[in-house]
Amino acid sequence: MPEAVFQLKCSCNQYEWGNQGSKSISARLCSKTPGWDKDExxxxxxxxxxxNKVYAEMWFGTYPVLPTYVKSTGEDLQDLLDKHPEELVGKSLQKKFGHTKLPYLPKVLSISKALPLQLHPNKNKAAELHKRDPEQFGDSNHKPEIAIALSKFEAFCGFKPLEKIHSLLQLEPLQSxxxxxxxxTFTNATLKHVVHTILSASKSAIYDAFTGLSALSRSSFGSDTYIKDLIPRLAAQYPTTDPGIVxxxxxxxxLVxxxxxxxxxxxxxxxxYLAGDIIECMARSDNVLNTGFCPxxxxxxxxxxVEVLTFDPHDPQGAMLTPKPHEKAKLGKxxxxxxxxxxxDVAATELAKGEQEGLAAMExxxxxxxxxxxxxxxxxxxEEHVGEGSVWFVAPGVETEFEAGNGGLQMFTAYAE
Ligand SMILES: [Zn+2]
Known part of the structure; x- marks a missing residue:
């Protein structure tokens, strides 16, 4: 019988948009846990x-690109789940997904500059891409994701309302x-055309648009005056010929x-995503289409x-995910x-010094x-000590109780049932 609760060893990747050394929360958490790395x-x-290195993402899932190991034995967590599906994965998930893989992939991200302008393709498109190019698209799954801010977090997400985009496009440098x-009339179809035109524009067309925008006054951008402040910031991160900026x-x-x-x-x-520290959780996939903020x-x-692009959400509020009190929490924290x-789902527990919480068993x-x-x-x-940076697996049917030490306790639990 496997243990029902056990500690994990995780690691961190080094995408160039991460934060330097110990400035990265991902690296700091990883260094406090019995994390793993690879030598030359x-x-x-x-x-x-x-x-001297930048650290971007600490991963806790069982995706093979950056696996998680059991601390006590060093075994790959997914291998252990495959050996004990009844006890560690549970019936309901196996029935729902037809496999014994963890359906989610949680991460801690530490972002210092814009990540590539991206989308994660739907299941049909992912299956097509994986078949055509399994090297680049390593699985056939979709990858909807959530991002929970741990610090001030800035992100570009979804499209502005159509009338706003239409009015910004009247600016002289963007008319082309x-x-x-x-x-x-400006519809989603028009927007699709515009996005396609910008993304496939020549370097010089993007450079001209960028230079033109830089010269405009703050009030030219209507209520979106932040654009004036972001122009120099983005230009410091990527070439001014990068269509992602426009x-x-x-x-x-x-969104901030x-x-x-x-x-x-x-x-x-x-x-x-532009800057900040976040908890990210996504469906088990690593598929991405990038078109800007990258070479x-x-x-x-x-x-x-552009073919698969969705036009939902169409305003900042539509992009937000509001948390609700967790019905499995016994003390409301x-x-x-x-x-x-x-x-x-992702549960967030926050306890001040000495406070307690109980989480009912999940399926x-x-x-x-x-x-x-x-x-x-x-x-x-x-009874176990749970320290900062530590990552734990909790099997189905297991109830947990927590009590915070002197510095309080903040933790995030990804789960599915
Ligand atoms: Zn993404």
């Missing part, structure tokens, strides 16, 4: 922060991206979230990107983020990470 020969070693003859500033919602606020990105939803050779086909999909497996503070956990007849 590809051998597993302990995780240690290298201040409008269809000819100029449309009198698409993000002119057509997309710009406070800790605890969250975004939901549906399949095919356009997004580009030209790593951009995917604009035709394919836990909120739950519940996106409209079956692969996962499926959960994984939690302590992002701040420490405390005690009672589960399956044992």
């Amino acid at each position: 020969q590809g051998k597993l070693t302990d995780f240690e922060i290298d201040e 991206f409008l269809p000819q003859p100029k449309p009198t 698409v993000a500033l002119i057509t997309m919602n710009y 979230l406070s800790p605890g606020e969250a975004l939901y990105i549906p399949a095919d939803g356009i997004h580009a 030209r050779p790593s951009r995917n086909s604009v035709d394919e990107f 836990t909120m739950v983020y519940r996106p409209p999909l079956s692969e996962f 499926g497996p959960g994984i939690f990470v302590v992002v701040k503070g420490e405390g005690k956990m009672k589960a399956a007849g044992r």
Whole structure:
């Protein structure tokens, strides 16, 4: 019989948009847990922060690109789940998904500059891409995702309302991206055309538009005066010939979230995170189509990107995911983020010094990470210390109780049932 609750070893990747060394929360959490790394020969070693490297994402799932191991045995977590599906995955998930893989992939991201302008294709498109190019598209699943702010978090997400985009496109430097003859009504189809035109424009056309926009006064942008402030910031991060800058500033919602606020990105939803620390959770997939904020050779086909693009949400409020009190929480100190999909929910527990919480058993497996503070956990007849950065697996049917230590306790649990 496997243990019902056990600690995990996780690791961190080094995408170039991450934060430097110990400035990255992902690296700091990873260094406090018995994390793993690979040395130059590809051998597993302990995780240690290298201040010369940037660290972007700490992963807790069982996706093979960055697996999670059981701390006590070093076994790959997915191998253990495959051996004990009844006890560790549970009946309801196996019935729902027809496999014993964890359906979700939780991460901690630490972002210093814009991530590629991207979307994650729906299941049909993902299956087609995976068949055509399994190297680049490693699975056939969709990847809707949520992002919960741990700090101030800035993101471009979904499209602005159509009338707003239409009016910004009247600005002189952007007129060349409008269809000819100029449309009198501006619809999603017009927007699709405009996005396609910008993404496939020549370097010099983007450079001209960018230079033109930079020269405009703050009031030219109507109520979106933030555009004036973001122009130099984005230009410091990416070449001014990158079409992502124009698409993000002119057509997309710009959101600034406070800790605890969250975004939901549906399949095919356009997004580009800009700065901050977040908990991210997504369906088990790594598929992405990138078209901006990345070098030209790593951009995917604009035709394919625009073909699947969804136009929902169409305003900033539509992008937000509001947490609700968690019905499994016995002492009311836990909120739950519940996106409209079956692969996962994320529960957020926050306790001040000495406070307690109990979480009722779930039908499926959960994984939690302590992002701040420490405390005690009672589960399956044992008591464990849960420190900052530690990551734990909780089997289906297991109730957990927590008590915060002196510095309080903040943790996030991804689960599905
Ligand atoms: Zn994404």
